[in-house]
Amino acid sequence: EDQVTQSPEALRLQEGESSSLNCSYTVSGLRGLFWYRQDPGKGPEFLFTLYSAGEEKEKERLKATITKKESFLHITAPKPEDSATYLCAVQAPPIQGAQKLVFGQGTRLTINP
Amino acid sequence: DAMVIQNPRYQVTQFGKPVTLSCSQTLNHNVMYWYQQKSSQAPKLLFHYYDKDFNNEADTPDNFQSRRPNTSxxxxxxxxxGLGDAAMYLCATSRDQREASYEQYFGPGTRLTVT
Incomplete structure (x- = not known):
């Protein structure tokens, strides 16, 4: 069964203090691993897609990496506006052209000024 | 900007009183999804449409129905x-996934309160 586990559940950092969020996954044939950001009371916002081990993607202070079992979201010198819940999801085989995502529970990140 | 719009943003309904939530998209995507998200939980897929073809998740209660009158x-x-249906309801869209994996675009959500 496809499964995604994110750790830690919650993380508090000081502004400028770099860290990494973990996403461990098991899936029968990875078609894509997705990172989303979700602010309180809003819908998830797409960040990155990773397709195979060794791939890396970057956007501003965020960098996503992936191995055969885990993905990491590295946050470098974070700012308070980076505070959000970060969701990881893997794609199960598509059904009729649609996407079935298996989500982790998310990591709630708080950056203190 | 192309986007996914949900109305209303907040909906209060009474126990047992039918309610309809709306989603529209300007992305012209084939696929539309409905998710339920409860506090501090991951989004849970309820069903999706591929064009006009409806696909219900096995554990979605019969109490939940959907309509897609057109692409948008x-x-x-x-x-x-019921009281247990109080949640954030998220609409999302994506391109056809058969040839490649594409991200989903989410709307801002509708927060449903049941009194």
């Missing part, structure tokens, strides 16, 4: 809301 619009109907 999709509705979520809750026939007899």
């Amino acid at each position: 619009f999709c509705f979520l109907d809750i026939r007899s809301p």
